[in-house]
Amino acid sequence: MNQSSNETDVPPRDAVAPGAIDLADMLRGLRRRRGRVLWPTLAAVALTAVALHFVPPTYTAGARVLLESGDAYFTGPGAQPVQPAPALDAAAVASQVHLLTSGDVARRAIAKLGLDKLREFDPLVGGGDIGFLTRLEVVFGLARNPVELTPADRVATAFAKKLSVFALPASRVIEVDFSSKDPALAAAGADAVADVFIESLKRAKRDEAKAAADWLGAKVAQLRRETDAADRDVLALRAASGLLAGANSTTAPAQQVAELATRLAAARAAQAESEAKAKQVRALLAAGRAADAPGIVDDPALRAAVDR
Numbered sequence: 001m002n003q004s005s006n007e008t009d010v011p012p013r014d015a016v017a018p019g020a021i022d023l024a025d026m027l028r029g030l031r032r033r034r035g036r037v038l039w040p041t042l043a044a045v046a047l048t049a050v051a052l053h054f055v056p057p058t059y060t061a062g063a064r065v066l067l068e069s070g071d072a073y074f075t076g077p078g079a080q081p082v083q084p085a086p087a088l089d090a091a092a093v094a095s096q097v098h099l100l101t102s103g104d105v106a107r108r109a110i111a112k113l114g115l116d117k118l119r120e121f122d123p124l125v126g127g128g129d130i131g132f133l134t135r136l137e138v139v140f141g142l143a144r145n146p147v148e149l150t151p152a153d154r155v156a157t158a159f160a161k162k163l164s165v166f167a168l169p170a171s172r173v174i175e176v177d178f179s180s181k182d183p184a185l186a187a188a189g190a191d192a193v194a195d196v197f198i199e200s201l202k203r204a205k206r207d208e209a210k211a212a213a214d215w216l217g218a219k220v221a222q223l224r225r226e227t228d229a230a231d232r233d234v235l236a237l238r239a240a241s242g243l244l245a246g247a248n249s250t251t252a253p254a255q256q257v258a259e260l261a262t263r264l265a266a267a268r269a270a271q272a273e274s275e276a277k278a279k280q281v282r283a284l285l286a287a288g289r290a291a292d293a294p295g296i297v298d299d300p301a302l303r304a305a306v307d308r
Helices: 003-008 023-032 032-056 092-100 103-113 132-139 151-162 183-241 252-286 300-307
Strands: 059-067 163-167 173-180
Touching: 003 252, 023 032, 059 092, 059 103, 092 163, 092 173, 103 151, 103 183, 151 163, 151 173, 163 183
Parallel strands: none
Antiparallel strands: 059 173, 163 173
16 A cells, blocks of 8 residues: 555656656756766866955945036127026036046046056066966957057056946936055045046136136227227317317317406406496595595505696
């Protein structure tokens, strides 16, 4: 009965459905071939451990750049005061990322950090060798032979491999990551790239402001010339019309009229005074008191005439 029961519980090999996975056969096959799987795996683990032991660690440092838009009030002829700048869109942020990875920024950062003197970026500095791993990459076509490159190209290629620039999602912040075997150099590299990029933006703003200042200077000089020409035309018109300005910004005819009015007022005052004296003298003469007439006492000729 037990034997019959066992035969019922374990289905025969022919009873397995076509295409189904027979776990028992798979386990038996793995046990038979465990040496072929185990030993290569152990060898790969050992080689990886040895490689990691001899390969120096790599450090990565990061810096972040916040993008802000700004416009000058005048950028060229006909420019007007601008409204507050709109927020940068994704395309503008992506464009700044491309600028951060440009060759100009790389050259400035390399020169600032002096990377062309380090074997990490140029293995041939000081008669060095490219190394075993690099030779393997060259043999398998994974990298160009550094010997065939110029020193500047070797440093630029190594710099580009160690630099990673990307925009943070839903923001105007750009992450700048730089890797190096030296942690201090990794931090300095990230900061240098960010500083060079920011300086390039400032330089662009300064150039824009200088261009605006040059345009404004030329515009002011042109307006000054036009103003001088207009002043000359006005003076010519005044000279032709007899309206030249004199003292106190008055014209010659106005000055003449003012002088004549002054002389007329003085003459009228003298006439009124003379008439008043004549009236008084006539009254004194009529009263027989000619000697008391005003002016006679002080005037010897009149007094002599009265005495006679």
